[in-house]
Every structure is written in structure tokens, then in C-alpha cells.
Amino acid sequence: MIRINPANIGMEGEHLSGEEDAALLDLSTFPQKIAPKSAVKYDLHASLAGKDLIVTGSAKVLLLSECAVCLDETEYLLAKKDICIHVENIPMDNFYDLTDEVRENLLLSMPMRIKCKEDCKxxxxxxxxxxxxxxxxxxxxxxxxxxxxxxxxxxxxxxxxxxxxxx
Ligand SMILES: [Zn+2]
Ligand SMILES: [Zn+2]
Structure with missing residues (x-):
């Protein structure tokens, strides 16, 4: 879980980085055979704006996929550089779990088809x-x-x- 304690976020914000098991991505719904080859690495910055929590940063994971064209095994770096999460009225008395938001951000940058190279024959x-x-x-x-x-x-x-x- 990627958790943050809003009560600990200071004036400068709070830096949050680390790794999570890539199982959190749940890639089984994709038509292509895709498996994670690394953990999900994230590098986030959290800050408070009034009662709201703002989290920006990036996350990435190395995937192993079959090429949609030639079916060969290929590596694909799924990376999201401009994550922006906005949670309104964040409860200050508890940890907030950012895992779902990070997962969604990563999956949204997933291409429709992973290819071994742009001009795969x-x-x-x-x-x-x-x-x-x-x-x-x-x-x-x-x-x-x-x-x-x-x-x-x-x-x-x-x-x-x-x-x-x-x-
Ligand atoms: Zn290919
Ligand atoms: Zn032939």
C-alpha cells in the first residue's frame, strides 16, 4: 500500500517514494499477455491545499509482454511522469491509501497494443x-x-x- 498520513504533511509537503509489488496492477483484464517484470516504483510529492490533498509525481514498472504483431516476448517500460491526484476534504486523522490512484494513473498510460518495436514486421x-x-x-x-x-x-x-x- 502507498499510504500517506496527512497530519504529517508539513509546509514544504511530504516526499513519498518506494516500491510496491506489481501485483497491485492486476493486468489480467488486458487482451495481451502481460506480466510485471519489476516492482512498481513511485516517486511522489504530497502537499495540502486547504482541506485538500494534492499528490504529484511519477511511477513506473517494467512489463514483459508479447508483441501484439509478432507475438515475440518484449519488455515495455510503463511510466507515468505527470501523476496528479487531488483528494477533496482529506480526513486528517487517518492514513490515506494512494494505491488505487497510482494504479489508475499507470493503467491509463498503457498503450492499446504493446509492440516489440514501432516498425515490427x-x-x-x-x-x-x-x-x-x-x-x-x-x-x-x-x-x-x-x-x-x-x-x-x-x-x-x-x-x-x-x-x-x-x-
Ligand atoms: Zn513484434
Ligand atoms: Zn513465409
């Missing part, structure tokens, strides 16, 4: 080869097929083909 649809690592032969024939398609796509080519039929 993915898998060959015919033979399943990982095209980041190897060049398969079906890719070659597919390329040639695409080329022929492109040249045959123009109207001119279509008409000339018709002409050829007529003659």
Missing part, C-alpha cells in the same frame, strides 16, 4: 516466420504478386487487356 501469413528475424521465401513471391497487381491496376492496363481480347 510481424509474422508471415503463409509460413508463420517472424519477419523481424528471418526472410522467408513466400514473402518474395508475395512481393512479386503485389507488383504485378499494381501494374495491372491502372485503367490503361485493363483496357489494353480488353483490346487484346477483341483482336
Amino acid at each position: 510481424g509474422l508471415c501469413l503463409s509460413c508463420g516466420a517472424n519477419l523481424n528475424k528471418e526472410k522467408c521465401t513466400c514473402k518474395k513471391s508475395r512481393k512479386t504478386a503485389v507488383k504485378t497487381e499494381n501494374t495491372a491496376n491502372g485503367e490503361k492496363t485493363d483496357w489494353s487487356a480488353l483490346d487484346q481480347l477483341k483482336f
Whole structure:
């Protein structure tokens, strides 16, 4: 739990940093297979504004995920730099648990799809080869097929083909 005692926050605010077990993230709801590879590290600054608690700072966790495109295992650093938590009318007589807010902040910066790299080439649809690592032969024939398609796509080519039929 990431807890703060509002009664202890001085004029300068209170610095709060440490690590939490990444199990708190609960990544099971994500469609991709994702597991934490490090603890959640947080570095926060808490201050009081009247009766309200303001917490700013950052949190990060290293994740191990399958690439959404090539399914290869890849590391992803999930980091939230501009956490801003605002709790109105903070009860001063008890510890306040910031864990849920930190979790939400981190999960909100989760990308829709984690990829091993921006230009991941993915898998060959015919033979399943990982095209980041190897060049398969079906890719070659597919390329040639695409080329022929492109040249045959123009109207001119279509008409000339018709002409050829007529003659
Ligand atoms: Zn990939
Ligand atoms: Zn292939």
C-alpha cells in the first residue's frame, strides 16, 4: 500500500517514494499477455491545499509482454511522469491509501497494443516466420504478386487487356 498520513504533511509537503509489488496492477483484464517484470516504483510529492490533498509525481514498472504483431516476448517500460491526484476534504486523522490512484494513473498510460518495436514486421501469413528475424521465401513471391497487381491496376492496363481480347 502507498499510504500517506496527512497530519504529517508539513509546509514544504511530504516526499513519498518506494516500491510496491506489481501485483497491485492486476493486468489480467488486458487482451495481451502481460506480466510485471519489476516492482512498481513511485516517486511522489504530497502537499495540502486547504482541506485538500494534492499528490504529484511519477511511477513506473517494467512489463514483459508479447508483441501484439509478432507475438515475440518484449519488455515495455510503463511510466507515468505527470501523476496528479487531488483528494477533496482529506480526513486528517487517518492514513490515506494512494494505491488505487497510482494504479489508475499507470493503467491509463498503457498503450492499446504493446509492440516489440514501432516498425515490427510481424509474422508471415503463409509460413508463420517472424519477419523481424528471418526472410522467408513466400514473402518474395508475395512481393512479386503485389507488383504485378499494381501494374495491372491502372485503367490503361485493363483496357489494353480488353483490346487484346477483341483482336
Ligand atoms: Zn513484434
Ligand atoms: Zn513465409
